[in-house]
Amino acid sequence: MTTQEMNLAFEQAYGKKAEKMYFSPGRVNLIGEHTDYNGGCVFPCALSFGAWLLLAKNNDQVLRFRSLNMPQTYSIPVADIKPQPDRAWCNYALGCIDIIRRRHPEAKLESGYDLLYYGNVPAGAGLSSSAAMEVVTARAFTEEMNWKDADDKKYRTELALIGQACEHEYAGVMCGVMDQFASAQGKKDHAIHLNCDTLEFEHVPVKLEGIKVVISNTHSPHHLDSGAYNDRVRQCKTAVEQISTVKPIKHLAELTPEDWKEVEGVITDPIAKKRAHHVVGEVARTAEAVEALKKGDIKRFGELMTQSHVSLRDDYEVTGKELDTMAEAAWEVEGVLGSRMTGGGFGGCTVSLVKDEAIETFKAHVGKVYEEKTGLKPDFYVAEIGDGVSRLA
Ligand code: ADP
Ligand code: MG
Numbered sequence: 316m317t318t319q320e321m322n323l324a325f326e327q328a329y330g331k332k333a334e335k336m337y338f339s340p341g342r343v344n345l346i347g348e349h350t351d352y353n354g355g356c357v358f359p360c361a362l363s364f365g366a367w368l369l370l371a372k373n374n375d376q377v378l379r380f381r382s383l384n385m386p387q388t389y390s391i392p393v394a395d396i397k398p399q400p401d402r403a404w405c406n407y408a409l410g411c412i413d414i415i416r417r418r419h420p421e422a423k424l425e426s427g428y429d430l431l432y433y434g435n436v437p438a439g440a441g442l443s444s445s446a447a448m449e450v451v452t453a454r455a456f457t458e459e460m461n462w463k464d465a466d467d468k469k470y471r472t473e474l475a476l477i478g479q480a481c482e483h484e485y486a487g488v489m490c491g492v493m494d495q496f497a498s499a500q501g502k503k504d505h506a507i508h509l510n511c512d513t514l515e516f517e518h519v520p521v522k523l524e525g526i527k528v529v530i531s532n533t534h535s536p537h538h539l540d541s542g543a544y545n546d547r548v549r550q551c552k553t554a555v556e557q558i559s560t561v562k563p564i565k566h567l568a569e570l571t572p573e574d575w576k577e578v579e580g581v582i583t584d585p586i587a588k589k590r591a592h593h594v595v596g597e598v599a600r601t602a603e604a605v606e607a608l609k610k611g612d613i614k615r616f617g618e619l620m621t622q623s624h625v626s627l628r629d630d631y632e633v634t635g636k637e638l639d640t641m642a643e644a645a646w647e648v649e650g651v652l653g654s655r656m657t658g659g660g661f662g663g664c665t666v667s668l669v670k671d672e673a674i675e676t677f678k679a680h681v682g683k684v685y686e687e688k689t690g691l692k693p694d695f696y697v698a699e700i701g702d703g704v705s706r707l708a
Contacts, residue, residue: 339704355510361703535638636689640689
């Protein structure tokens with residue numbers, strides 16, 4: 316859909332022209348999985364897919380929500396902003412408006428608004444359509460409510476934190492900050508080396524001459540549910556507590572692979588030990604991958620991606636049949652430098668580095684093997700690394 320078509324859709328919906336238009340991207344994490352809540356780094360980049368928001372003020376003191384992706388519409392009085400029941404999609408937007416006011420009491424919502432969303436992030440694929448929607452809303456309404464940090468980097472970090480708080484409080488998903496951060500701070504042809512604990516980050520150029528980032532959507536119905544997620548969080552905590560009896564640490568990410576050899580013996584629960592082993596290895600792999608990319612060693616970067624998948628499969632146990640089939644089929648293709656699951660796990664997508672000349676073979680081979688083994692039809696997207704949130708008009 317073009318922006319012109321979105322403008323037309325707005326006019327048809329509300330009988331007037333949109334006054335402003337914003338865009339915020341989805342994201343893909345290249346490496347650094349399940350490190351975020353262990354004090355470690357992640358390495359996501361913003362995509363060219365994302366969420367658009369068109370808006371105009373109204374004189375009715377209501378917030379009208381429409382989406383070109385959803386049949387439900389909502390009309391919420393400005394005086395009565397609170398979480399809406401039944402997993403209403405407007406929660407991902409409404410919450411941002413509420414949280415802007417609460418975090419910045421000087422920000423005032425002085426009129427009603429007519430809003431239209433459109434997103435082209437594939438739904439439920441773990442590429443963060445929800446973060447795109449939150450961050451685009453946070454960007455638009457900080458402007459409408461006259462709150463902005465003069466420092467652009469700080470402003471964008473704040474947009475990510477507003478989005479994350481919205482996801483916690485209005486959508487009930489206790490996510491880390493990576494997705495919203497990538498959506499807010501993304502930079503064209505760069506990935507973001509982010510420490511999710513300190514929020515320190517660096518934009519690292521992704522120069523892949525003759526190589527593309529390919530995202531493969533499993534369309535698997537499985538998700539990393541909150542139970543499996545909370546189990547992992549708890550197992551990592553158990554490992555930290557036991558390791559702390561011999562070496563005081565706050566997070567697993569503080570351990571190097573050398574430290575690991577000295578402390579692993581004190582972890583009594585074999586499951587907790589496997590989980591911690593993944594985290595320590597993944598933290599080291601992520602750091603090494605970023606260095607490899609800076610040196611232009613894409614081959615090494617790819618190898619580390621593949622090792623990351625193996626560790627998520629064997630130690631963290633968050634892959635499952637679909638993601639394993641997809642990654643393992645990719646490894647068989649000549650011209651694939653690396654392939655791994657991305658996002659929380661169980662379903663969603665893999666991310667692969669594929670030489671230009673191998674892309675068609677990749678799609679044909681991986682598509683065929685995947686369909687044969689799972690009965691599901693995958694989708695492939697050649698990713699473009701785009702900028703973070705912006706106002707378009
Ligand atoms: P993802 O991995 O894509 O972020 P989530 O389950 O976290 O998946 O978020 C998807 C939810 O976000 C949808 O069910 C819907 O409520 C909301 N959402 C995302 N994009 C849109 C959109 N364009 N229009 C309306 N709601 C959206
Ligand atoms: Mg989400």
